[in-house]
Amino acid sequence: MNxxxxxxxxxDRFRHAWQSTHGQLPVTDxxxxGPAAVSEHELGQHWQAVPQQPLGAFSNLEPALELPVHPDLQAFYGHFYGGNLQFDADFGCGELLQPWNQDDFAFLQENLVGHALMKKRLKQPATxxxxVMEQSDAMVVMDNADGSLWLEVPGQEPHQKLADNLSELLGQIAPRVMMPEPAPLPPPRPGFWARLKAMLGDLTGRR
Structure with missing residues (x-):
């Protein structure tokens, strides 16, 4: 399987897990x-992955970085639009990232370039x-040399190998069904008298 x-x-497994648990499509905040958006939800939007047309490409990264990009990166980020994929695994709980729309894909590329430049500056192999992992600062990264998957803390070299390739990793992890957390409410606006007192305090130098 490619x-x-x-x-x-x-x-597909992720969608079925959501439908079995909640009787609905996955929800993103x-x-x-975005092309994957299906309908509104009180916490965001229902979504279902759709193919990118045309496929997302990373060839524009290579001249900027003077580095050939491993083709598995395009297989991971360049084929679908969709929400992120939460997972459970022997090595912990985490979330695989996916582009939501074309702007998000471009933003993703910018961040990948920044990550690659940091690795170059630190004289570390490209990943x-x-x-991202939930309980630590570690990221799931792909080794640009051979497409293997590792855990890596930003600024450090990969420290734990997870799989030889992307297909192997995807076979090891299980979908995790998790509703987005409600957006935090904005802080309450101070009442008129409180605002007036603060303004007078600024003018007089007293609080």
């Missing part, structure tokens, strides 16, 4: 428009982040 097909299969 890696983009393995990713599509995990999207993203509120902007690409593909996910």
């Amino acid at each position: 890696h983009s097909a393995a990713l599509e299969q995990f999207f 993203r509120d902007e428009a 690409w982040f593909v996910g």
Whole structure:
């Protein structure tokens, strides 16, 4: 099975897990428009992964970084639009990242370039982040040399190998069904007298 097909299969498993648990499609807290958006939800939007048309490309990164990009990065980020994929695994709970729309894909590329430049500055082998862990600062990264997957703390070299390739990683992890947390309410606006007192305090130098 090629890696983009393995990713599509995990999207299907993720959707089925949500439908079995909540009787509905996955929910993301993203509120902007995107090809994967299906309907509104009180916590964001229901979504279902859709193919990118045309496929997302990373060839524009290579001249800027003077570095050939491993093709598995395109298989992971360049084939679908969708929400992030929460997972459970023997190595912990985490979230695989996915582009939500074309602007998000461009933003993702900018951050990947920044990560690659940091690795170059530190004289460390090139890696690409593909996910984040929940209980630590570690990221799930892809080794640009061979496409293997590792845990890596930003600024450090990879320290724990997870899988030889993307398909193997996707076969090891299980979908995690988790509703987005409600957005925090804005702090209450101070009442008129409190605001007046603060303004007078600024003018007189007293609080």
